[in-house]
Amino acid sequence: MAHTQSHKALIWKVFGLLSVITFAEVLLGIYKPSALHLSKFLGTSPLNWIFLILTLVKAYYIAWFFMHLNEEKKWFRRAIVWTLVMFILYLSFYLLVEGGYAGGTFNGVFKSLTTFS
Amino acid sequence: MPNQTNGTTWKGGGDRPFNASYGKMMMWFFLISDALTFAGFLGAYGLMRFKFLDSWPIADEVFTHVPFTHTSMPMIYVAFMTFVLIFSSVTMVLAVDAGHQMKKNKVALYMLLTIIGGIIFLGSQAWEWKHFINGSYGAVQLNSGEIAQFVDKEGHQVTLESFATKTHSERTQHTRSNGVWFKKEASIPAVTLTQVLDGFKNNPNISLRTQQIDRATKTKIILSRSEALNLLATSKQVVRGANLKVNEYGKTLFGDFFFFITGFHGFHVFSGILINIIIFFNVLVGTYEKRGHYEMVEKSGLYWHFVDLVWVFVFTFFYLV
Numbered sequence: 001m002a003h004t005q006s007h008k009a010l011i012w013k014v015f016g017l018l019s020v021i022t023f024a025e026v027l028l029g030i031y032k033p034s035a036l037h038l039s040k041f042l043g044t045s046p047l048n049w050i051f052l053i054l055t056l057v058k059a060y061y062i063a064w065f066f067m068h069l070n071e072e073k074k075w076f077r078r079a080i081v082w083t084l085v086m087f088i089l090y091l092s093f094y095l096l097v098e099g100g101y102a103g104g105t106f107n108g109v110f111k112s113l114t115t116f117s
Numbered sequence: 118m119p120n121q122t123n124g125t126t127w128k129g130g131g132d133r134p135f136n137a138s139y140g141k142m143m144m145w146f147f148l149i150s151d152a153l154t155f156a157g158f159l160g161a162y163g164l165m166r167f168k169f170l171d172s173w174p175i176a177d178e179v180f181t182h183v184p185f186t187h188t189s190m191p192m193i194y195v196a197f198m199t200f201v202l203i204f205s206s207v208t209m210v211l212a213v214d215a216g217h218q219m220k221k222n223k224v225a226l227y228m229l230l231t232i233i234g235g236i237i238f239l240g241s242q243a244w245e246w247k248h249f250i251n252g253s254y255g256a257v258q259l260n261s262g263e264i265a266q267f268v269d270k271e272g273h274q275v276t277l278e279s280f281a282t283k284t285h286s287e288r289t290q291h292t293r294s295n296g297v298w299f300k301k302e303a304s305i306p307a308v309t310l311t312q313v314l315d316g317f318k319n320n321p322n323i324s325l326r327t328q329q330i331d332r333a334t335k336t337k338i339i340l341s342r343s344e345a346l347n348l349l350a351t352s353k354q355v356v357r358g359a360n361l362k363v364n365e366y367g368k369t370l371f372g373d374f375f376f377f378i379t380g381f382h383g384f385h386v387f388s389g390i391l392i393n394i395i396i397f398f399n400v401l402v403g404t405y406e407k408r409g410h411y412e413m414v415e416k417s418g419l420y421w422h423f424v425d426l427v428w429v430f431v432f433t434f435f436y437l438v
Contacts, residue, residue: 026196076135099167
């Protein structure tokens with residue numbers, strides 16, 4: 001159990017990377033370049049896709065190097081990651097598709113009939 | 118045969134399957150279920166967000182406060198909070214690293230820094246909640262339940278007080294001291310609905326906007342004067358700040374999800390701080406030194422990093438997209 005070598009250099013490198021990504025996200029969030037913000041790509045704006053991908057990159061670095069998934073056995077790691085990825089993709093796919101459908105129906109047909117806020 | 122193993126990965130009933138100790142494995146199992154819980158919450162938020170895509174509040178107009186300033190600066194404060202949490206994750210992983218080398222004092226120091234980081238984050242969240250609950254501009258709720266906000270010529274939001282007519286009101290706050298002791302009422306808003314409507318009629322510079330978003334520019338649609346007056350004829354009440362029933366930012370659901378999800382995350386941070394404090398004292402009294410390894414620090418570290426991981430997603434879905 002007692003590792004001898006320290007991972008300090010790696011830890012600070014990962015910290016630097018996470019900070020840079022967060023900084024980029026914040027800059028994009030403040031300035032919202034209209035070419036990315038107001039156009040549409042695969043159901044949402046390219047800016048939202050950028051945010052989502054940067055978030056997943058951050059999640060990967062936290063899980064792999066801070067939670068030390070990189071040091072676990074390959075199939076232990078897969079049992080964790082594949083389970084989460086599968087269920088969350090499945091859940092969010094249906095929720096977002098249904099939400100989009102409900103929104104379309106709501107705005108098109110029921111809008112004038114309802115007192116919903 | 119299917120039950121044959123190579124004798125290294127799974128030793129069929131050994132006490133360290135996958136070379137992970139029982140405690141660490143169970144922590145991972147807990148984190149998986151907790152991650153799915155948060156996925157459910159954020160998924161529900163996404164469902165409602167997509168359903169009300171054309172009328173959801175714009176985060177940049179809601180979270181604009183920064184301590185010691187009065188200008189509107191979106192993103193800055195929450196970026197600070199995110200940074201604090203990431204940094205506390207770094208000190209946590211440094212504590213784990215020091216534990217691997219059996220350096221008791223360093224583990225204690227890094228644990229302490231992690232705890233301080235967590236407390237700063239929690240305090241920042243409380244500050245953010247306070248401003249969210251108190252509100253900044255105020256709005257009017259219509260009979261339809263929709264929220265209408267007031268803007269100036271440039272389209273910037275203005276406070277109700279800045280244009281409402283100042284008339285004397287006979288109505289005074291009813292408190293326990295001037296009636297029966299068990300009866301009191303919620304505080305009366307600083308401006309009444311009549312004052313706001315009156316002020317709007319006398320102020321041609323003030324315009325009204327509803328929750329509806331213009332898809333082309335992703336901004337709230339500002340109404341013409343006649344439309345605004347027609348709509349205001351159906352107003353129900355003055356709204357100031359946010360609670361679970363109504364909020365000045367728009368959709369009630371937005372406020373509810375904000376309170377629930379950031380609250381649930383904040384509760385995780387709170388319990389993480391408690392766990393870290395317990396481990397910190399155990400480190401100080403030498404429990405793990407005697408045990409010969411610092412695996413408990415690793416386990417509480419896993420939980421703490423998970424809290425950071427969840428915040429990364431909350432940050433994206435509440436403040437960025």
